[in-house]
Amino acid sequence: MKKHQLILITWLALLIGSLRPAAAQEVAHVNIGAMIVCELASSTNIPPSFSGDGCTTMNGRLVSPHKRAIWLRMTVDIPETMAHSPRPLGLFISAKAASRAWVNGQLIGNNGEPAHNAEAEVPGRMDAVFPVPHGLLHAGENTVIIQMSGHHGYIGLVSPIHFIAIAAYAAPSDTILREYMPSLLPLGVLVLGALYFGVLAIRRRDYGPRLLIPLTALFSAAQLLAEVSRGFTPYLYPFHDIRLVLILAFAVATGVSLFLHVLTRFLGKHRWLIAGISLVIYAALLLFADGFDRKSSLALLLPSLYAMMIAVYASTRGAKLAGGYAAALFLFSGLIFFTPTQFLDTYFYYCVAGLLLFLFIGEIRDHQRERRLREREKARADKLQVILDESRERESPTNIKITSAGKVEFIPTSDIAFCKGAGDYVELTVKGRAPVLHSQSLNDMETELPGTFLRVHRSYLVNTAFIRALEREASGAQLILTTGETVPVSRRILPSVRKALT
Incomplete structure (x- = not known):
């Protein structure tokens, strides 16, 4: 079973469990x-x-x-x-x-x-x-x-x-809070999702559809807190009007953010014209709806219907994930339409959290796909750089100044097979001569050597021109050099070494 399917099934089980009838009270x-x-x-x-x-x-x-x-x-x-x-x-x-x-x-x-x-x-x-x-x-x-x-x-x-x-x-607030308690379970999903994907979008400077997902989660969390505030404190009745306005405002913000996310993700041409017309109709229907419960239901139903139609259209055009969006939004809209009062009281926060989990999974998959592409591009760039460095070294070898036992000499880097760290010193294995002890740390040495040298272990730098093979053993991995010597490869660095040598 795929990971994202397991997450959604687990969330559905939590939703069903939260809907168990409360203990009977006369x-x-x-x-x-x-x-x-x-x-x-x-x-x-x-x-x-x-x-x-x-x-x-x-x-x-x-x-x-x-x-x-x-x-x-x-x-x-x-x-x-x-x-x-x-x-x-x-x-x-x-x-x-x-x-x-x-x-x-x-x-x-x-x-x-x-x-x-x-x-x-x-x-x-x-x-x-x-x-x-x-x-x-x-x-x-x-x-x-x-x-x-x-x-x-x-x-x-x-x-x-x-x-x-x-x-x-x-105490009435205790009784009300017990009724609201199951609704608090999705709060963690909403808050963590808002924080994680908000930071991710800001770091990537993506202020388009990806930022709208954490905004949807944030507004849903705020609506949840406004809703359950009735169970936290026995407030005076004038505050109830403020609470209702906050619930409606956050419901509008949640619905609009969801709609704009789907719109900007799947539509390009004329999308802002479509957004403008849709939002005008949306505002007019909300204005003339009776009662705050009906307004709050419409505040979520209409944007999800708009978003579903966009996803269906995008699916017919072959857009990735559009079919999943359409199915999730169809289910979401259906629950609002057929159970408007129960939806707001019982299902809403689970359904929003479930819908956001679906969106989060899609974003994670996109992020992983983009990261793999960046890693492949970086690996290709690094390999190209190594090839260029090797070519440059063959045409014009660089020399490095070595200080050992008070004597200074210049050694061509193309002759160095590998460098082994030894505290504040580095032991150089040089072709055709005995090892040389250099009074410099391995980290400082790494910054001076050309790109043909690869860090394979915290204590070893290897010249890629001398690598003959990479072997895996029960105790770990090692490089076989053309000099006949072997160099250990760190488990942590092994994937990078394998990519560099591919």
Whole structure:
């Protein structure tokens, strides 16, 4: 099995494992499908009768406390086991509002201070829990009344009331973080991918399609952190609007970066005209979409569809990797289209990380291919240089000044078979005479000798004109010289020596 296939299969296994259902917990959901909503003219903290003017029955999911104060009355059906449970219970409210709650006519707590105007209101937390006194609930139908106001919100949402339920008492942020925990697993892939490929692109001064891959990973990681911030801290509800804007902005940046990467990789002619038209349509559709969830889904769906069409077109033209891009983007787009809400909550970061893994593998393969080409070109250039040096040495041999035992002499480098390091000295094996000890280090000697000398070991420099053969043995490798002597070859340097002699 190929390495990149193993990586993708491992990632798919992690995705499936992360989608296992959580341990069951008994939760009594408040009936927010049909609640009585009252908006009173006067300011009061006493629950109304819910039967006068200004009160109506409506779908609670469409109720909004944005820029106003309202009263809500609803019911919750408590099972027998929960009513008699020894565990402490809590009323959980996730809504963009300050709130005050009553259960069966008894006030159980405040989340901020709801009021009729912004000056009097104290913003509450987005996710709050009110402890329910033991014995207050009974099996069957119970009444819940909530006073809400949202004067400090910035954006009016379609469904600002997310969740109302009674369950075992716990910190809401802990519960939310546990739900988000599987999404944190891809964070490492996104951050490491952004850093590695960002540095690689900058070092290569490639500010085109290769830089857009780490940017896609970086924006996805930022979107992930914005998403899970709800589980890190129980923030006040006005920050929820900022969080939603950040999620949408990073989703747009992720989608656009992905689209531009595919565009610049596979299209040449008219690509910027195509990019301009596509982005104008993209911006218009986002502007008129309802709700932040739908906007965030479209922010990712449309660019991936654009990119998929480009990859399909490039595949028909025989572009390398285009077919793989098209298949990966088809799967990615399909998941967004058929499961938009679940995709954002559960699959998104795994799918983005999986898609980026695919792109990373493609980039790694391209990088390895380019590196092999550079190595071959360098090997050819080095071999050519050796040939030129050998020719130059035959036509005009260079001499090197040797200092030994206080005597200075000049020896033709073409007569030196090899040099052996001996501490601060070098032992020269010279054709037709006894070895010569030279008072210089091997490293300094290497800089003075012509390119016909090859470093084969940390202690040996060999004149390539004297090499007859390269032999491999159980103990290592060695060079057989025309003088009949042998020189060891370092395991680390052996590949370079083999290339030089090829």
